[in-house]
Amino acid sequence: MxxxxxxxxxxxxxxxxxxxxxxxxxxxxxxxxxxxxxxxxxxxxYDPQRGEGKFTKIDVSATLDAEKAELGNKVFQVKCGGCHKLTDERLVGPGWAGVTERREPEWIMNFITNTDEMIDKDPKLQAQLELCLVRMPNQSLTDDDARNLLEFMRKNDGVK
CATH class of the missing domain: 1.20.5 (Single alpha-helices involved in coiled-coils or other helix-helix interfaces)
Known part of the structure; x- marks a missing residue:
């Protein structure tokens, strides 16, 4: 029992x-x-060329703004370099080589400052997420930090 x-x-x-x-x-x-x-x-x-966010038109000159690029390098070292390489190799996230040739400046700036909404809406980012398996965290960057990073990315892609 x-x-x-x-x-x-x-x-x-x-x-x-x-x-x-x-x-x-x-x-x-x-x-x-x-x-x-x-x-x-x-x-x-959703506009795949511009992304989702407040940046609708970013004026970039043909020549590099070296001061902004240097400030962007500092932001990269602190907030981005742990997950991204400056080559095309993936670390945690994708490498940055060629990103300014593949994406519009508005898209890059919107992604840097509006990460979560962009990942939720952009099919290419969702596909990238499946490859990397780690969602990019929102780094809470200022607009100036984002603009400086864009200039640093341009320098990394060979703009002089």
Whole structure:
């Protein structure tokens, strides 16, 4: 009789754990489907050339602003260099070589300052996330820091 009671308690306990785990899983599924709906609703208005953010037109001259590039290098050393290389090699995130040739200045500035929204809306960033497996954190950069980083990226890509 004791064996039957113990067995019943074990079965009840396992059933309880599975039931609780099932509720948690269904909550996550609901959250994921909600975020998918938001992505689907917002993507038609997303501009893949400019990205999502306040920067609509960035004026870059044909020549490099060396002072901004040097300030951008300092930002890179503190906030970016732990995850990105200046070559095309991936570290944690993708390498920076050629980024200013592949992306518009507005897109780069919007991504640097509006990271989360860009990742949520940009299909190419979502594909990159699948490769890197680590979501870029929002570094809380100022507009000036972002502009200096853009100039540093341009220098890295050979603009003189």
């Amino acid at each position: 004791k064996k039957l009671i113990v067995l019943s308690l074990v079965v009840f306990f396992i059933g309880f754990l599975v039931a609780c785990g099932g509720n948690k899983s269904s909550d996550n599924t609901a959250d994921e489907s909600t975020s998918e709906e938001v992505k689907t609703d917002e993507n038609p208005s």
